[in-house]
Amino acid sequence: MTTTTGPTKVTGAVGAAHTRVEGRDKVTGAARYAGEIPFADLAHGWLVLSTIARGRVTSVEAEPVLAMPGVLTVLHHGNAPRVDVDYQGLLGSPDPVVGVFQHDRVPFAGWPVALVVAETSEQAREAAESLVVHYDQEPHDIAFSAAHPGSYTPEADGMRTQKGDLEAQLAASTHVVDAEYTTPEEHHSPMEPHAATARWDGGRLDVVDSNQGSSWVADELSKVFSLDPGSVRVRSEHVGGAFGSKGLRVHQVLAAMAATVLDRPVRVVLTRRQMFSLVGYRSPTTQRVRLGAEPDGRLRALDHQGLSLSSTIHEFIEPSAGFGRPMYDADAHHTHTRVVRLDVPTPTWMRAPGEAPGSFALECALDELAEKCGVDPIALRLRNEPEVGPVSGLPFSSRNLSGCFEEGARRFGWAERDPRPRVRREGRWLIGTGMAAATFPVLVGPATAGVTAEADGTFTVRIAAADVGTGARTALTLIAADALEVAPERIRVRVADSDFGFAMIAGGSMGTRSWGWAVTAAARELRDKLVPGGDIPAEGITAKADTGALLGTLAQKERHSYGAQFAEVAVDVASGEVRVRRMLGIFAAGRIINPLTARSQLTGGMIWGLSMALHEEAVRDQATGAPVGPDLAGYHVAAHADVPHIEADWVDDPDPDDPVGIKGIGEIGIVGAAAAIANAVWHATGVRHRNLPIRPDRVIEDRATEAGGSGA
Amino acid sequence: MRDFGYQRAHDVPGAVALLGADPDARYLGGGTNLVDLMKTGVERPALLVDVRELPLDGIESTDDGGLRVGATVTNSDLAAHPEVRRRYPALAEAVLAGASGQLRNMATVGGNLLQRTRCGYFTDLSKPCNKRTPGSGCSAVEGEHHNHAILGATAHCVAIHPSDMGVALTAFDAVVTYETVDGPGQSPLAEFYLPVGETPHLETALPPGALITGVTLPPAPVAARSRYRKVRERASYAFAIGSIAGALDVRDGVVREVRVAFGAVASRPWRAREAERVLTGGPATAEAFAAAADAELAAAEPLADNAYKVTLTRNLVVALLTELTEEAAR
Amino acid sequence: MAPSTSSALTLNINGEKHTLTVDHRTTLLDALRERLDLTGTKKGCDQGQCGACTVLMDGRRAVSCLQLAVAAEGREITTIEGVADGDRLHPVQQAFLDLDGLQCGYCTPGQICSALGVIQEHAAGWPSAATTDVRPEAGVPELTAEEIRERMSGNLCRCGAYVSIVQAVAEAARAEEESA
Structure with missing residues (x-):
């Protein structure tokens, strides 16, 4: 037995660079x-996906496959156990795709139609x-466009905001920008494919998974399989990237289903190709932005309309039009989000949903407006800084965008910039610079945490x-460490086990804020329990905290x-x-806990923005509806x-x-980055690129003789 | 992936004998393309004959001043070889522009020549493709084809050949040598790849069961001043959307000899003989380079979404030959 | 006569011999992960398109997902588990840790094995696509950030740890050069 709380108080861990503990x-x-x-x-499951985009499965020819070496079972809609997807989870109703093999309908290409389980992965594959799967095929519609007649305004909150008389303010404006921007279908593509192993262990369903919230996935699985919440355990110790794609997906349900049928552990790993149909993606968007301004750039009118798509089986909205709501003031300020339902998989949250594509459109439009007004793009934005939320009228919890501009401009050398486009050349390269602003909401969710003072003088969280x-x-x-006033070396943090109780997911940039709050509260509880110089029993002394009740008392503010x-x-x-030669991002994003990992x-996030600007684009085949x-x-x-x-x-x-003091930094890095690059491409070439990605075939100019001046 | 037999060959006659004329057997080199195609189900061999350990891994000068490259030489060793870099720098550059360091360490010269198109329809068994399943139709003509052929394609197939190395080899008149059960044979690279016609699934002039043993580069002093430029949709680790190998001998502003080949425009590396003909003996100016490119590209038949390749290829001709002209002047 | 579809073989991994029988379809990657419990080598795409499965074969980096296990017999294979010297991290590993050249960590073993290959290839005088003049008389290119980026491009990192990875490789290469 050792004393835990000695006389030396150690703080200052928060804010100091620390290499990753793992x-x-x-x-x-x-x-x-x-x-x-x-x-x-362990048995291995391999998924079979539909090759048609709409219709019915008429038969699954399982018999010949069951005779193949090592094959244990073939699950499909004709023999699968019943599951339930008619429930409300933490984030609403699930994407019905997780209700695998419950009917014969095929709503998109890449829909799960069977799972083959075998002794080895080679045999299963x-x-x-x-x-062989037979289908009754029906005509499909996957053509996404602004003109699609099926688009509508969703009933969810916040799809439409209107302040002021838009048309009147546009008419009264000296300068008007009216432009359409598009972003393509984009995929999370974490390096680690989705994988889950499920088994029954002492009457509990035990799942080893890769996800963004183990208690979240455990809760969803208990609902899908109609089990007591306590009888599902999900662990997810290391996660090879997620970005919004790793919630409840088909692989956990399939592994659990097969483990139940076979009564042995089953692992289901999605292939990279299957991920393009089964783990969600960012919807393509078409966005129309109209800006009207005074000669000095002050906005009279801001109108942002965004259209995204969803599947026929579930409504997911990419709220791109919402980006400008906490950003810029305007006499008339309108935003409107619409959606169209097509025969495609359901999109989902992907790093900065809404803000990533929305910032591309609005921040490019502002650059176009700055050009028209002859006003520096930073000055234009500062001219439209709001005192309170432009749409909500609520006060800001804190807002230091101007500080970001100031520090960024200084370090980037913005003051020396010649605003004229296409006047800088180095060999075969035209050079340009651009900027954009970013915002992301500050959110928090409830969490439970336990902190144990161990007998050896360490602490386990x-x-x-x-x-x-x-x-x-x-x-x-x-x-x-800071909450307990000890050195970080004495702390051991155990995460990602649903048996630790509910905790908010790693999403919406609210993970560290939500969990840090709970850990701080539990640490305080523990310090109250510990007697200075007192003994710690072998099993330690544990304190727990649940922040659920605390969070409801937070005042209504614009928090970003x-x-x-x-x-x-x-x-x-x-x-x-197009080559990006340098990028600089300056953020006002709350207290930075660990500068080393925060910078990473x-x-x-900024690299995501670069990738979005220049590279990423998933293409669907109109004939088959498949990627x-x-x-x-x-x-x-x-x-x-x-x-x-x-x-x-x-x-x-x-x-x-x-x-x-945390705000959250997971998503703000991507916001505005693609716009800054697109604006720089305009500055280099004099050409506005309003469609992402800025591919070579969109940039290339038919002027061989002039362009041939100097080689590589 | 279907299960298969595996045999490791130790000499060339043994390899050829092991494979025999079995249409379900394949030679395995570095495996970087074949194993991938086996995973996607495009290739379903019953037997693999591993030829990686064959004594075909040498790079030697020929008596006439050319170079002979063995079939199992890795891409990395080819690009690092001092004589390749000195005498055919565009070949080294082309190889280095391809794939990644890891893949170049594995991939062999023989395998590179036989690699299959990366057309997204060819590699996806759920979609029609005449190259993979003759008679099923070409999905790309009306579908996604922004990186498909503008030269030499037919309504049966518009896929492009993915090789960078092959583009430089084509510019330098390389000759493929091979071994069959009936003895050795050879095929100039210019004739090695068959026209698309109505049979896009028939890709090379190799006799059934033939094993590529190497590639011979004839002497080409012009190649000492050569370069390779590749354009792709990210800065590295991507297939070309346009590429060019060029070599130029210019004296007193006059083109004495020129070699030009294009990549990513056709079902095979495309030797721009018409451009070469127009240029030879004429002035080495940007206008002349553009006119030569136009002469070559007059035959181009772009699809709805790949007309940019005509512009790109023309621009690359002008840029690369201008660069070589400027280098010669230094 | 149908040929056998599996073989007994010995793989030489991190200096140890492992004897096993493999289905010919088994890649080196799957043999490592599913048969030999060497799960440090990662499967990101299984198609040679991401580099997460990079190992060293006879000292050269290779993607183990396109390498059939049966064809790897007789080769000396080094995986991430064989890179450190006991408890002492290899300088490349240490630099990745110190400079935070990783986030989720899934591409990290491949990045590190690839970096080992890059440093060796550069020491051997190999040019790259970033090399301005590949002719031997131009000499060995300096291992600049641009050279490192090109040479490391076969290793995708979706978290976007590229900036610190390049710094880590540069620092490790510099340390190696100084100690040589």
């Missing part, structure tokens, strides 16, 4: 991800590929948080992070190549060679209402 495991290969935990008697690469485990270590994005690009209009997360080239050679994400030196930094901006 970093050593990750650089040595010791960290095990979902598909890597060994199980005795060959059997799945050999399975237990919380069903998810470290999806954000550094959450490390951040919570630092937060707990802000940021300023800068980019310099080089464009060869003879080849169409912010630059990572074309759904893999990492067909769907390009930025590679090393695309990414220059990128700097991310921050200005002081602690959230006054958070016990630690």
Whole structure:
């Protein structure tokens, strides 16, 4: 037995750079991800997806496949156990795709039609590929466009905001921008494919998964299988990237279903190609932005209309039109989100849903307006800074966008910028710079945490948080260290086990804020329990906290992070190549817990923006309704060679209402980044690119003789 | 993936004998394309004959001043070889522009020549494709084809050949050598790839069961001043949407000799002989380069979404030949 | 006569011999992960399009997802588990850890194995697509950030840890050069 709370108080962990606590495991290969935990008697499931985009499964020819070596079962709509998807979970009703094999309807290409389970993955794969499925095919509609007659305004809250007389203000404006912007279908593409292993263990369903919230997925699985909430355990210790795609998906349901049928552990791993149909994606958008301004750039009118798509079986909305609501004041301020339902998989949250595509459109439109007004783009934005929420009228909890502009402009060298387009050339490259602003809401959710003072003088924190690469485990270590006033080395944080109780998911940039709040509260409880100099029993002394009740008392305010994005690009209009030469992002995003990992997360978001600007685009085949080239050679994400030196930094901006001062940094990095690059491409070439990605074929100019001046 | 037999060959006659004329057997080199195609189900061999350990991994000068490259030489070793870099720098550059460091360490010269198109319809068994399933139709003509052929294609297939290496080899008149049960044979690269016609599934002039043993590069002093440029949709680790291998001998402003080949425009690396003919003996100016490109590209038949390739290829001709002209002047 | 579709073989991994019988369809990647419990090598795409499964074969980096296990017999294979010297991290691993050249960690073993290959390939004088002049008389290109980016491009990182990965590779390469 040791004393726990000695006389020395140690604080200052929060705000000091700390390498990832699990970093050593990750650089040595010791960290095990979902598909890597060994199980005795493990069987392997392989999915079979529909090849038609709409119709019915008329037969699944399972018999020949069951005779193949090692095959244990073929699950399909004709024999699968019943599951329930008619429920409300943490984030509403589930995408009905997780109700696998419950009927014969096929609502999109890539719909799960069967699972083959075999002794080895090689056997399962060959059997799945050999399975013959017959369909009754119906005509499909996957053509997404602004003119689609089926579009409508969803009934959900916040789809439409209207302040002031838009047409009158537009008519009274000196300068008007009216432009349409499009963004394509984009996929999360985490490096680790979705994987789950399920087994029954002492009457409980035990699932090893890769997800953004183990207690969330456990709760959803208990509802799908009509089990007591306590009889499902989900663990997800290491997660190889998620970005919004790793909630309840078909793989957990399939693994649990097959484990139930076979009464042995079953692992289901999605292939990279299957991920393009089964884990959600970001809807394409078409957006129309109308801006009207005084000669000096002050906005009289702001109108942002966004259209996204969803499946025929579930309504998901990519709210791109909402981006401007907390950003810019205007006498008339209108936003309107619409959706159209097509024979495609349901999209889902993907890093900065709404803000990522919405900021591309509005921040490019503002750049066009700045050009028309002859006003510097930063000055234009500062001229339209609101005192209170432009739509809500609520006060801001804190807003330091101007500080981001100031620091960013200074470090980027913005003052020396010649605003004229297409006047800088280096060899075959035209050079340009651009900027854009960013915002993302500050959210928080409830969480339970336990903190145990161990007999050996260390502390164990237990919380069903998810470290999806954000550094959450490390951040919570630092937060707990300061809350307990001990060195971080004495803290051990255990995450991602649903048995630790409910905790908010890693999503909406609210993970660390939600969990940090709970850990801080539990640590306070523990310190109250501990007697200075007192003994700790062998089982330790534990305190728990649940922040559910606390959060309801938060005052209604406009709570957001802000940021300023800068980019310099080089464009060869003879080849169409665009290279980003440098980027700088300055953010006002709350108190930064761990500068080392925070910088990584912010630059990572900016690289997402670069990738969105130049590379990412999933293509659907109109004839079959299925994706074309759904893999990492067909769907390009930025590679090393695309990414220059990128700097991310921050200005002081602690959230006054958070016990630690956190706002959240997971998503703000992508917001505005694509617009900054597109604006820089205009500055380089004089051409506005309103459709992403800015592909070579869209940039290339037919002027061989002029462009041939100087080589590589 | 279908299960299959595996045999490791230790000499060329043994390899050829092992494969025999079995249409379900394949030679396995680096596996970077074949194993991938087996995973997607495009290839379903019953037997693999592993040829990686055959004594075909040398790069040697020929008596006439050319270079002979063995079939199992890896892409990496080819690109790193001092004689390749000195005498055929565009070949080294082309190889380095392809794939990734890992894949170049695995992929072999023989396999590179036989790699299949990356057309998204070819690699997806759920969609029609005449190259994969003759007679099923071409999905790309009316579908997604922004990176498909503008030259030499037919309504039966508009897929492009993905090789970078092959483009440089084509510019330098490389000759493919092979071995069959009946003895050795050879085929100039210009004749190695068959026209698309109505039979896009028939890709090369190799006799059934033939094993590529190497590639011979004839002496080409012009190749010492050569470059390869590749344009793609990200800066690295992506297939070309346009590429060019060029070599130029220019003296006193006059083109003495020129070699030009295009990538990513046709079912095979495209030797721009018409452009070469127009240029030879004429002035080395941007206008002349553009006119030569136009002469070559007059035969182009772009689809709805790939007309940019005509512009891109023309621009690449002008840029690369201008660059070589400027280098020669230094 | 149908040929056998499996083989007994010995794989030499991290200096240890492992004898096993494999289905010929089994890739080296799956043999490592599913048969030998060496799960540090990751499966990101299974098609040679991401680099997460990079290992060293006879000292050269390769993607293990396109390498059939049966064809790997006789090769010396190094996986991420064999990179450190006991408890002492390899300088490349240490640099990734110190400079935060990782986020989710899933591409990290592949990035590290690839970086080892990059440093060796550069030391051997190999040019890259970023090399301005590939002719041997131009000499060995300096291992600039641009050279590292091109050479590492076969390893995708979706979290976007590229900036610190490049710094980590540069620092490890510099340290290696100084100690050589």
